[in-house]
Amino acid sequence: MGTIDIQYRFCQNETLLHEIDIHLDPVNLDRVGIDTSALPDWTHLENEQCVHCPLMKDAHPHCPVALGLAEMIQNFDGIVxxxxxxxxxxxxxxxxxxxxxxxxxxxSLLGLLMATSGCPHTAFFKPMARFHLPLASEENTIYRAASMYLLAQFFLKKEGLTSDPGLHGLRKIYENMHIVNRHIAKRLKSATVTDSSVNAIVLLDSFTNTLPYVIEDHLDEISYLFSAYHTENYQQLLQESED
Structure with a gap:
C-alpha cells in the first residue's frame, strides 16, 4: 500500500510560487518524508511548549507540530x-x-500539516485529514467535525468502550487545539519576517476557539437537512431492517 499523497500549489499572476507535496502513511496517517537535517531552534520541544503537552524532551526533542511546519514556513516568509x-x-x-x-x-495547509504531525492533541483530526477538503467553510467544517466525532463514537460503542454521543469530548478536543494554536503562533512569530503564516494560524484558531461554545447552535441550524429521518418512511425502513 503506497502513501496518501496531497499536493498544494501556490501561484500568483500565473507564476508558480511554491509546490508542496505531502505524503501520509496509509495506516497511521502520520506525515512521512519530512526533512529533519537542519531544524531551527524554534522547533525544540521546550521552546513555547504547550502547557498541556504530554511529551518529554528525551523522547521528543522537537515539537511534532513545529517539526512538520519548519520546512514549509520558509517558503512563505516573503508573502504578506x-x-x-x-x-x-x-x-x-x-x-x-x-x-x-x-x-x-x-x-488550509497548516490544518492538514498539524493534524498529521504526530501531536497527541491534533491526532483526533486525522480522519478529516484522510478525506482532506481544502478551504472548507465554517459550516462545512462543523458538519465534518461532528460527523467524524460521532462516527468515532459508533466504533467505540461497537468495541464495548465508553462512547460520547453528546459531543462533550469534541468540545474538549477543540479547547486543547486552541492552546496548541496559541503556542504555535508564538513559535512562528520568532521564526518569520512577514505575517502570512502567523495570521494563517490566527485564522485557523478563530474557528477552533469559538466552536466549543457554538457547536450545538450551529448543528441546530442544519438540522433541517435531516428531515427525511423524521418521516414515517424512515420508521418503516427501520422496522423492515429488524425483520
Whole structure:
C-alpha cells in the first residue's frame, strides 16, 4: 500500500510560487518524508511548549507540530497575509482550485500539516485529514467535525468502550487545539519576517476557539437537512431492517 499523497500549489499572476507535496502513511496517517537535517531552534520541544503537552524532551526533542511546519514556513516568509493567491490542491480523488488570500490558503495547509504531525492533541483530526477538503467553510467544517466525532463514537460503542454521543469530548478536543494554536503562533512569530503564516494560524484558531461554545447552535441550524429521518418512511425502513 503506497502513501496518501496531497499536493498544494501556490501561484500568483500565473507564476508558480511554491509546490508542496505531502505524503501520509496509509495506516497511521502520520506525515512521512519530512526533512529533519537542519531544524531551527524554534522547533525544540521546550521552546513555547504547550502547557498541556504530554511529551518529554528525551523522547521528543522537537515539537511534532513545529517539526512538520519548519520546512514549509520558509517558503512563505516573503508573502504578506492579504496577497492574492491562486491555490490548487490535488488529491487522488479531486482537484480543487480557488483564488483566495495567502493567509486563507496557508491556513488550509497548516490544518492538514498539524493534524498529521504526530501531536497527541491534533491526532483526533486525522480522519478529516484522510478525506482532506481544502478551504472548507465554517459550516462545512462543523458538519465534518461532528460527523467524524460521532462516527468515532459508533466504533467505540461497537468495541464495548465508553462512547460520547453528546459531543462533550469534541468540545474538549477543540479547547486543547486552541492552546496548541496559541503556542504555535508564538513559535512562528520568532521564526518569520512577514505575517502570512502567523495570521494563517490566527485564522485557523478563530474557528477552533469559538466552536466549543457554538457547536450545538450551529448543528441546530442544519438540522433541517435531516428531515427525511423524521418521516414515517424512515420508521418503516427501520422496522423492515429488524425483520
Amino acid at each position: 497575509s492579504f496577497d492574492e493567491i491562486d491555490l490548487e490542491v490535488i488529491t487522488e480523488e479531486r482537484r480543487v482550485t480557488q483564488h483566495t488570500t495567502a493567509q486563507r490558503a496557508i491556513s
